[in-house]
Amino acid sequence: MKEMKKSWEDEYSVPFGEVDTKNEVFLSHLWNLMQETAWNHATHLKVGYSDLGEQKYFWVLSRLFIQMDEYPRWGDKIRVKTWLAGMGRLFALRNFSVINPKGKIISTARSAWLVLDLKNRRPQRVEPLFKRILPLLDRPAEAEEPEKIHDSVHPREENLFKVRYSDIDMHHHVNNTKYIEWILDSYPFEMHRKCYIHTFEINFLAESSHGDEISVHTEPFGDSPPAFLHSVFRKGDGRELCRARASWKPID
């Protein structure tokens, strides 16, 4: 049997179109790169998109926690490393680090994934599905499940978005990066000019699709450093689609 790699690394270059006015990568793009690396590792382990597809299942992101210590800039070559961090009843846990050319870890992330049935969109128990890759996990597992966000939001501000063609992915639902984009787009431009996101965490609760009207609720959560709670709803049926928490740091 071919050796299964415990971790996977890919190199990327940050494009001009994916940095903001401060020449810092958009968080949604960085998460896109992390996910792509995860797909590559999953494919190598034969638990990728088509492997699961054959069994009429698909991966879906449930929880994510990202910490940004330094933002890569346009043209920066970064390495993204990912590995399995644990396997619960319903969650497969996957961690990430982003490494700059000097070998310094500038960002880390923890993520929890569900396996859904393509037909009824119900979560499956993951351990029986992935017995083959369980030996890759160190015991005791370094499982650091991203937290569940319990706080509900008492909105001080509401921002509206409409799901567009470019928001929809191969699963025919809104791509998870888009919720991150909507949440960050809800802040005043001044905030992005003066501060940067230090930690960002998000829990996904339901799917949305083309044409849905989306409302991002925001409530201040802490002052120093500034932190905010977010809740994203579908206007049509009032369904909560995700919940997020962001902490910022002022730019020196």
Next chain:
Amino acid sequence: MKEMKKSWEDEYSVPFGEVDTKNEVFLSHLWNLMQETAWNHATHLKVGYSDLGEQKYFWVLSRLFIQMDEYPRWGDKIRVKTWLAGMGRLFALRNFSVINPKGKIISTARSAWLVLDLKNRRPQRVEPLFKRILPLLDRPAEAEEPEKIHDSVHPREENLFKVRYSDIDMHHHVNNTKYIEWILDSYPFEMHRKCYIHTFEINFLAESSHGDEISVHTEPFGDSPPAFLHSVFRKGDGRELCRARASWKPID
């Protein structure tokens, strides 16, 4: 003097987050990759972002014509090739091809660029600025300037967008890829399901910035194959920001 390369090639892999429900790359993302390759070539020729920045100038896309014969899919490794195609009074012309792993050209593009003064945003004459790279142009120049779109639009449909933080780039204006995204997002989802863009051309006329309200006007232009004219306006002052033309082909 170090040899100047007449053309430049980069390889990319199409990420999951940049394909649509049909598993075809978003046109805006493909154009992003083409532009990145152009930046890399320009930097090699010492006419890149920082070279121009030192003289208080910056590149801005004026006209673009893309033809799509085949769409790369998630995970496809594609090579993007670019070269200078001519130099007019105000335009520097740059062409592209996108090559699949079998060596087949699946997409081509022609683009015309202006050099603007950072302070007054006025176009500069390009030939005197780029004397050094003129020897790279074949004479007679293979200049194929993307056409000026003369037709004005009698809108049958209007779609509204608001400029978000994630739309703004290092020049503090809306990134040119976003206009392509808005225009394609203006079509009904059914259109994207049944057809694909065969040719897309766009002329950029003015800049827009954060918070601007944008209106995309659409008028049918031809039936078989379906073709449409677009005009993008800023609601605030009625300024026309760009004009585009798209021709579609039904999916077999």
